[in-house]
Amino acid sequence: MKTGTPSSSIEDYVKVIYSFTEWQDKPITSSQLAQRLGVANSSVSEMVRKLKDQGLVDHQPYSAITLTPEGMRLALAMVRRHRLIESYLVTELGYSWDEVHDEAELLEHAVSDTFIERMAQKLGDPARDPHGDPIPAADGTVALPHAHRMVELDKGHSGRITRISDENPELLRYLAAEEIDLDASVEVVGRKPFGGALVVKIGSGDSSREYDLADEVASALWVASESTHEGCTLAD
Structure with a gap:
């Protein structure tokens, strides 16, 4: 012990x-x-x-x-x-x-x-x-959102960015420069041919923009399809 x-x-x-x-x-x-x-x-x-x-x-x-x-x-x-x-x-x-x-x-x-x-x-x-x-x-309770890596999502999937991996500071600086942040709405448009970049629309209305994201970037972004959260006590 x-x-x-x-x-x-x-x-x-x-x-x-x-x-x-x-x-x-x-x-x-x-x-x-x-x-x-x-x-x-x-x-x-x-x-x-x-x-x-x-x-x-x-x-x-x-x-x-x-x-x-x-x-x-x-x-x-x-x-x-x-x-x-x-x-x-x-x-x-x-x-x-x-x-x-x-x-x-x-x-x-x-x-x-x-x-x-x-x-x-x-x-x-x-x-x-x-x-x-x-x-x-x-008390050890953790509220994990229902989210998936953006790179794993199919064309037409939409939601909001709920988590951004902090493993790579340089990638975080890139996302900040591109104004890609938490809670932004996102829709997967498709993928460029021959294993190319993932094309996504980020933002809503007139402020939305399309981005071509490399898999390294799309793997660092997690998208939630709903606003509810699931709490689970992990410290019992």
Whole structure:
């Protein structure tokens, strides 16, 4: 069982394991975890053994890594911290959405629980961060929208952009320059011939524009067909 306060490395590991599976069902492997954290496979193997010993993950040799209920609680707490800090940096300090991830990575380990909850209160307990990722509530409830990657949508599909991946700051800057943002309405027009770009119409009425989006861009955009959200408690 885990005792004491977890190290920042442990907090980072469980957060990445959770984030990998938040928008899709496949669990993360050791090699994928190493790639996301930018560390050697041997370092991941050693840390995963430590996480297992502390009751935070389930893992068998050559198999994927999954969080235990205790690991899930810690991961959701860290995700809540990270996304609230990102929201505060954008809303209160004027950061752009491509700048906040690295700052939040540093700050999330340094501030107290009291600070985080006062920050949440100051922001009005937001449901999502600047990129559309849901912010877990203090009780572990996460409201995930019914959304799909834009690249997977068929011609004629319409909805609104509900999430934009923050993995690539350069891509976020590109989207900002093109005025592609959260909650924009979108309709898939079709695809250019021979595996070409995805053609989409973004915006409504006279302000709508057509874009030719490469798959890398369309894969970073998530579209919801409806305005309802589904809440699920993940920290039981």
